[in-house]
Amino acid sequence: MRPLTLSRLLVHCAILGAILFAVVVVALKLGAVPVSLYGLVRDLIRVALGQASQLSSEHQLIVFNIRLPRIFLSIFVGASLSVAGASFQALLRNPLADPYVLGISSGASVGAILALIIEPHLALAPAVAALFTPVGAFLGAALTVTAVYFLGRREGQIDSSTLLLAGIISASFLSAIIQFFMATLSGGNYHGMAYWMMGELSTPQQPIVSWILRVGFFIAAGAIYTTAADLNLLLAGEKEAMHLGVDIRRVRIVVYIAASLLTGLAVSVSGAIGYVGLLVPHVMRILFGSDHRILLPTAAFGGAIALVIADTLARTVVSPSELPVGAVTAVAGAPLFLYLLRRRLA
């Protein structure tokens, strides 16, 4: 018997944090303009010491104004998608659940696009306008997950394969709507609509949007973490969890709203990036077990690490051109999805 302790949780998180830091340093170094490791470390130390003014202007621009914000974006998008995936897997009792597979990301994209279309007509203050897209994406995600949940039920019970089919069909239907918007609105200023179809992180975001993403991530992931012990019991089924004192209705509402929020936030800045929410929680379960009190934080770190790596690959492998990061995650994730599906059917 080796129950989970706070110190074990912190040690694992510290290790993953160190790995994330190393990955970030490498990601800062790699790119179309070469930056020496020595120069990078020197600059990082200068920034840490508050001597940012001594940086060479070229490094300042490339490393700190272009690469670093993009890496921060990858960290929070990856962590959000991964935590949302782990939560949906427990709540829908389906190991293949993930915001992308279930069409929730596509729903969030439609919501975000609608928000972008409506927003210029409302003459909002800039701060409110910045919130408009994430809120639209959240509503799109929440509506889609509700629809998929009810479509995926059979005789009052969630049926795994029905749920997956409902999700995949919803995703394809919603993609058609996105295609429609892309075709009819191409003249407008909807910065590269292809973005919504296959996620990418190259669009620079306003600082306020980045802040909304970070604060929103901590609030939503924190809310899900308060239900971590309840999610463990839900793995054995709702009936059993109820007899062990889990308030199922409360857990369901908290996790649905928070996981939809995470999906909406991620999609509103990066479009629909697939498979991070599916793949990362499974890897973390193999490494650290399926106790959500350790799974959720490690999945957040793992998602961040995975997406920083994927985005670095996306911007370097076909340099000076770029791949959408969603293509990179799909190349890695789709075979794993098929492997998990086959193993389940076997």
Added chain:
Amino acid sequence: MSSSARIPASGALRAVAESFPNTDVRLSVEQVSYAYSANPTQAPLFTLEATSFQARPGEIVAIVGPNACGKSTLLKLIAGALAPLSGRVLLNGFVTHALPPRERGQRIAMVQQESPLLFPSRAWEFVLQGRHPYSRKLRFESHDDVLIARNALAQVGAEHLSDRWMDQISGGEKQRVILARALTQQPLLLLLDVGAQVDLLETLRKLAAANRYTVVVVTHELNLAGQYADQVALFQKGKCLRVGPPSAVFQRELLEQVFQTPLTVELTSSGRPRVIVPSAK
């Protein structure tokens, strides 16, 4: 294991004291009825007619009857998982259905056919989950919780399964682990809806005596009920025909009518009734 140290119910829950002239009674099922219907405007598909019985600490009550007679429904009503159509179920004076989930989890443990786990976990992890109704949010299991879980595994004779994966042990072993998890809840009332076997009932008999649990078990093994139960409730088509000690309930004419088969009832040397179905031999 002490079952006396328990967190008191919150002030919002008023004990229904006047209905307890006999303070020795722990579980009181009072005129409880229920109806299932697909659609509220239609006639119910199944009804459970008003049922009453009482049980004291340390007593085993067996609910027996043919399939689809309402046994499991009654157990869910006792557990507070379903709201009765009329009547009420009181546990130490509290209406079980009105208890908040956490308070209910500290008082009532249910052992039932488990759905398969979504992701594998070890037996000890599974047993520790029985401490959930006592845990506070974001807190990890304490040393006491681990001791209670170990003790529970020992009480059901499953210590050796502690480090095994739940999906790699046999059905009978799994049932013991599930029972151990129920014991870590330190319940007043232990409810079982599983295929009852001799060794399980023997374990229950010992546990009920040692920990003063009130046990309600659903079974269709008449002879196990006759041998181990203090009270038997006989059901047929949603109607409780008789409640009482096994010797009072196991009457030949009554059982023949319920089970639609000729049989004989004899008394064993210990004074327990035994049902013999000639055609089965």
